[in-house]
Amino acid sequence: MNTPRFYTLTASCPDQAGIVARVSSFIAEHGGWIFESSMHTDHEEKRYFLRIEIRANSLPFLLAELRERFAPIAEALGMDWKISDSAVKKRVVLMVSRQEHCLYDLLARWQSKEMNIEIPCVISNHDTFRGFVEWHGIPFHHVPVTPDNKEAAYAEVQRIFEDVRGDCMVLARYMQILSPELCRAYPGKILNIHHSFLPSFVGAKPYHQAHARGVKLIGATCHYVTADLDQGPIIDQDVIRVDHSDSVDDMVRYGKDIEKAVLARGLRYHVEDRVLVHGNKTVVFR
Amino acid sequence: MNTPRFYTLTASCPDQAGIVARVSSFIAEHGGWIFESSMHTDHEEKRYFLRIEIRANSLPFLLAELRERFAPIAEALGMDWKISDSAVKKRVVLMVSRQEHCLYDLLARWQSKEMNIEIPCVISNHDTFRGFVEWHGIPFHHVPVTPDNKEAAYAEVQRIFEDVRGDCMVLARYMQILSPELCRAYPGKILNIHHSFLPSFVGAKPYHQAHARGVKLIGATCHYVTADLDQGPIIDQDVIRVDHSDSVDDMVRYGKDIEKAVLARGLRYHVEDRVLVHGNKTVVFR
Amino acid sequence: MNTPRFYTLTASCPDQAGIVARVSSFIAEHGGWIFESSMHTDHEEKRYFLRIEIRANSLPFLLAELRERFAPIAEALGMDWKISDSAVKKRVVLMVSRQEHCLYDLLARWQSKEMNIEIPCVISNHDTFRGFVEWHGIPFHHVPVTPDNKEAAYAEVQRIFEDVRGDCMVLARYMQILSPELCRAYPGKILNIHHSFLPSFVGAKPYHQAHARGVKLIGATCHYVTADLDQGPIIDQDVIRVDHSDSVDDMVRYGKDIEKAVLARGLRYHVEDRVLVHGNKTVVFR
């Protein structure tokens, strides 16, 4: 598989006639070849969203110049926009606790290059997976979190994240509630996997809640973390069927399979710049 | 397809050693041939549930005598129990409003004998479907419901239900909240289809709620009606994927497909005596 | 819901740089407002596919002139293309046999205006559903098919289809194999629902085949009819879980739910011009 290098433009702006024409004519003028494109209009919010992959080698200039030349168009259209480069891997910092399923799953995807990311380090509030992570050649940071040291602990997490120039942080069943400061420092950059089909069963022990209510499907939700617990923009969700014969332990076990699949999908959408956040909702160009 | 006539024993009782032996030995002593059997132990509640289909023609006596002979065993085991006869069709009263999808769906299943039920009448708060229902040879009752006549209206519904000797009532997108009196009169006999994946989005306009929250799956829930709105025991649920491009109207449209499928499944489980209610949860022997 | 009137352009052509720019600039020049747009590049086949909805009232001319003005651009790009008008409902001829589930389902969707179609008539090889269809005010044609009269029967079907100016024909569990002549006369215009997850279980009695093989999921496939039985381009598919306890009859029953859902989805994609056929495959812009 030889996917060519491409630049990905993602943008949103107030809807009006002529947006595609302006953007695509600009690309075409410079000989740019569109590899993949997706558009969406939110007719209620009257807002336009687009994502365009342009083959890098079809353009006669480099990324910096592309950005410079596109800026006036974006400004005229009132765009929130960015352009990323497929040759520059996103740097994903994993946060884990004592459950291995998401960690093993993401490392297998990283190892096999299924996911085009770098993992500059793993941070955990326990030392459990140091050996496993380091065996993969990835630095491991043990940052214990106690009721008393939360502020200092999350300051340390933030220091490490900045130090490794992280692009995003993934709470891979991290099981701790981040400080509001950390949440606010990185809007749209911290992904969590919550082990319920949100908005059902917010907070602690969702499988116990699901079992008590007698639901017939359980789920998992990948969302961006905000300061409001489990209330951030949803990126992806999935469910699996359960029945009366399933105990809470069975639900936990089934749930793991959903959690790792949904987290991996959400993370892939994120690192491929397929997710555009607007308010508390997402546009996901799959 | 020639399914033989059978008697269906459903029962639940405190768990202990020897329950299956007692029940199955009783059946075997009389030459009874078990066609299908399902058991479940709720280890938390220490309660045992069973459902057994016995070929009617393998027994040397009729249903009344079967019940009489089984009663002492049931009493000794502390059972809640009943025995039904596959040759006696359940009488299902449909309650509809102005949406046709569940009505058409259930009449098609009744018409094709896919579902082994009788429909003694359809009751509606609108006259919209009189022609369609009567064309099928089914009596139609128009019982208008206004803010002022609720008590009288539901008394009339109850009168009709009793009059036609209804076994269960199905709210096939009836869109009205029954009176608490009616709910309490028929516990475990009124089925509703709620157009969300409960416990998310209780109450009115669940698709609007789902759209506002930005969920990536929408669902429907078939449950028994209790006096607490949308809080009754869940029989079945299902979901369908949506994304940012789906408006509320799209969700309503997709949702209909889930609603009718889940309601039909739930109703089939109910009329085949596959649902055992315990507290606010169900055991469903599919 | 007040969806505005719009024109839908669907097109495919050899891939090259600048296609979107050409097309969208043409639309923008005339003040055209794009309501929804989807693009796809088949990188293997080096072919480009697009679908654009333009608000009708944003253009200063009517459809005929839009087509005339767009023609030279389409020619320059080597396009297969067409433009349809959302105000002109597709005329869908239903072909049925003796099973009601797809018929009831489609008529409910037509009745509730969920599907933006006209049904100029229903054709059947049996007289079974005459009353039901005519009750809806839809003409019903009984065209018996025997081993001896196939040629004449399908000539009659074609005559009726032409007579009512049908846009497409839907085999809603029609259970007969059309003549090769009829198949060839309407490529991409005849939709079938096959009761298996193709390419598994081609031909007769697929549920029996599935039961014999012991599969754990059964499915249904909506596809365009070609002269090769069950080999035409697939529009949509779905599956449902079964297990050892399900007899062939159970599979038939479950299967109906999948069949009607998949057929309805496939038909909606078709009448909304969301399906572009290329070779034996489809691009479906949902």
Place this chain on the structure above:
Amino acid sequence: MNTPRFYTLTASCPDQAGIVARVSSFIAEHGGWIFESSMHTDHEEKRYFLRIEIRANSLPFLLAELRERFAPIAEALGMDWKISDSAVKKRVVLMVSRQEHCLYDLLARWQSKEMNIEIPCVISNHDTFRGFVEWHGIPFHHVPVTPDNKEAAYAEVQRIFEDVRGDCMVLARYMQILSPELCRAYPGKILNIHHSFLPSFVGAKPYHQAHARGVKLIGATCHYVTADLDQGPIIDQDVIRVDHSDSVDDMVRYGKDIEKAVLARGLRYHVEDRVLVHGNKTVVFR
């Protein structure tokens, strides 16, 4: 989670009246407490299948005596039967090649004790994962397979399997066709994950086949290996939705998620003695 120790009886025999009574009375006579039980009658084949978990500490004798006492009953009923002990972990030999997704997935489940198995060794035709496997403290055997050495290679595999007293062998994307001798030596003991929804796309490169056919769902199948390639009894299957925008590489990527989930489920059913094979089909008591 403290699941008590239990003995699992699995059996099948010709159907007749009184089987449950015979078996359950035998258990009850000795004070045996049934923890979970499942029964199934194949009415076509007139064959009865059962699986019963008995709490070990409710019986006044050990497993050997349980087997001895049960043998005459089993013989009288013409049973194929066995009784296993939950305290004795199944010894699962993993066979891998150069793809990591199933290997990581199974090791994570083993590591977290989610799956109650021992992995006495991993065998591979490549040396790729030696380090990873050995890091987990599991012996790794590199047994290269070439067109010329197949017989010797599979003799070596068999020797290792016998040497470690393997209970079953799992082809976790092993990508080689076992010798007919090996297949025949362990009927119902070798599990494979095939990367298609069988019986579609037997043999090599199923995702390429699926892409060429234009299917809208792709799948994976866990089945017992027989000497007929991809024709053995199916244990579990699942599918995932794809569309025109998905390349073969995308399908391979999506497929991995299905493969590992289906293989893990199939293996769990197998090691928990939930799978009963009859002819070329399975009864799976989930």
